[in-house]
Amino acid sequence: MKAFRLDELEAERAANDGAYLRFLHERNMSVGLYALDAGDSDPQTPHAQDEVYLVVSGRASITVGTETTEVARGSVVYVPAGVTHRFHHISEDLRVLVVFSPPES
Numbered sequence: 380m381k382a383f384r385l386d387e388l389e390a391e392r393a394a395n396d397g398a399y400l401r402f403l404h405e406r407n408m409s410v411g412l413y414a415l416d417a418g419d420s421d422p423q424t425p426h427a428q429d430e431v432y433l434v435v436s437g438r439a440s441i442t443v444g445t446e447t448t449e450v451a452r453g454s455v456v457y458v459p460a461g462v463t464h465r466f467h468h469i470s471e472d473l474r475v476l477v478v479f480s481p482p483e484s
Contacts, residue, residue, distance in 0.1 A: 381403065383402060383403075385412070385435060385474075388400060388402055388412045389412065389414070389474065392412055392414060393414075398413060398414050398415060399411050399412070399413050399414075399477075400412045401483065404482050404483075405482060406482070407480060407481060407482070408478055408479060408480040408481065408482055409478075409479045409482035409483050410476065410477065410478050410479075411476075411477045411479075411483075412435075412474065412475070412476060412477070413432075413473075413474070413475045413476075413477050414472070414473065414474050414475075415437075415439070415466055415469050415472075415473045416469070416472045416473075417437075417469050417470055417471055417472055417473075418469060419469055420467075421465045421466040421467060421469075423464060423465055423466075424463075425460075425461050425462055425463050425464070426458075426460060426461075426479065426483065427460055427461070427484075428460050428479040428480060428481055428482070428483055429457070429458070429459055429460050429479070429480050430457070430458040430460075430464075430477055430478065430479055430480075431455065431456070431457055431458075431477070431478040431480075432450075432454075432455065432456040432457075432458065432475050432476070432477055433454075433455050433475065433476040433478075434450045434451060434452055434453065434454040434455075434456075434473065434474075434475050435452065435474040435475060435476055436452050436471070436472070436473070436474045437451070437452070437469065437471040437472050437473030437474055437475075438450070438451045438469070438470045438471040438473070439466045439467065439468060439469040439470065439471075439473050440466070440467050440468040441456055441464065441465070441466050441467070442463075442464060442465055442467065443456065443458050443462055443463075443464040444462050444463060444464070450466075451471075
């Protein structure tokens, strides 16, 4: 079993001065913690993998392809591989669990 604590993952991500911390990489998936602070821009480009986002905290909008929705704690968003997507209008510091399948390289 592998178990993780969000507060410890957030501390590790912050200590490494990065917006993204991949903390699990398995044969069929990988999982990371993505952080964008209020007012930040999201520099993402489309990925080769399907993704699922689970918003742990914060508020923002996300556009996937041509669809836009607001997200907050508890929101879950699916992004198909190759589709343009981006968080924007980040009004509260955003922390998101990201599941990639197959795993990101």
